[in-house]
Amino acid sequence: MTKDTGEQRAVDVGRPRWLKGDEVSAWMSMSRVLTLLPPALERQLERDADLNWMEYHTLAMLSEQDDHTMRMSQLAERASASLSRLSHVVKRLETQGFVRREPDLTDGRYTNAILTIAGYRKLVETAPSHVETVRKLVFDVLEPGEMEALKAAFDRIFAAVEAAEPHR
Amino acid sequence: MTKDTGEQRAVDVGRPRWLKGDEVSAWMSMSRVLTLLPPALERQLERDADLNWMEYHTLAMLSEQDDHTMRMSQLAERASASLSRLSHVVKRLETQGFVRREPDLTDGRYTNAILTIAGYRKLVETAPSHVETVRKLVFDVLEPGEMEALKAAFDRIFAAVEAAEPHR
C-alpha cells in the first residue's frame, strides 16, 4: 500500500518522507538513546538510592557550593528545569530531610535551598554507584577523541534548542 | 567547606569526585541535551498536532508497514516501550480514531494495532513540521561527518544500555 510510483503528487504520496536514508538511521539511533538512557540512569538511582535523576542532581549541585546553598531559581536554571518542577522536587527532598529551605535574608523574594548533613551523606553514599553507571553506559564505550566530538555536537544542539524556545 | 587537602581519607573526602574534568563537562553537555531535547520535540508535537512523542511514533511505525498493521508486542519492542505503556498509548489513539485494535485471527493471544485512514491522514499532516523541527534542532547544526560519528557512538551506548538491563 502507498508504494512510491515515481510520480509526483502534491500531497499524500506514499509514506511521509522523513529524512534521507542515512539521516533516518542516525535519527533512529539517537532517539533510541534519548528514550532509553535517561530511564536506565533513573532506574539505577531509584534502585540503589531511592532517588530520581532530578533529586540526585539537586543534591549534587548543592554539594558543589561552598556553603551548600543555592537559590531555587539558580538551581532551576542550572538543572534546566522549571521553577515549578524544582519546587516539587525540593519539597520531596525536604520531607526526606535531605534539604531545607529558608527565605534569603537579604531579599525575601528569594528562597535558599540548603543541603543538610543527611543530604550530604546521602549524596556521598549514592554518587559512586551512579558515576560507575554513567561510566559503564557512556564513557567506557566511547573511543578516544569521541568524547570531545560529542560534546561539541551536543553544545550546538543545546544552543539550537535554546534558540527555538527562547524562555521556557 | 570540604576542600581537598591533599591527604587521603577513606570516605567523605571533599565533594564526591564525579569524573575527570573533561568528562564532567562532556557529561554536562550530554545530559543537558538528554534533558531538553525530548521535551522540546514533545512540545512541538503537542502544539502543532496534539500528539506526544510516543503517539506520533506509533502512527509512524504503523504507516511503515505495508498493511499498516503491527502486533502490540512488535510495536512495543520497536518503540523501546513497555507493553503496558504501549497499551495506554494505543487506547488513547483508538479513542481519537487514529488506530483500531483487533485480535490476530491466527493466534488470539496477539492483538493487532491497525492504522485507520484518519490516523494516516493525521500522520501525513503532522510529519512535515516534526521533521522540520528535528532538522532544525539536530541535523542543521551537525558538521559534515559528525552524523556518522554520532550514530556510531549512540549505537554503542545503546548496546551498553541493553546489556545492562537484559530484559526490560
Place this chain on the structure above:
DNA sequence: TAAGATTGACTGTTCAATCTTG
C-alpha cells in the same frame, strides 16, 4: 507591577496484579 516561588489539577508512565489464549 514584576520576579521568585508555591500550589493543585491534570496527564502520562510505571509497577504490580489480573485476564485470556493456546
Place this chain on the structure above:
DNA sequence: CAAGATTGAACAGTCAATCTTA
C-alpha cells in the same frame, strides 16, 4: 502454565493560577 495484553493505583512533571516580597 507461559506469553501477550490490559487495567488501576501511585507518582512525577506540566501548566495555569495564586501568593509574596520588593
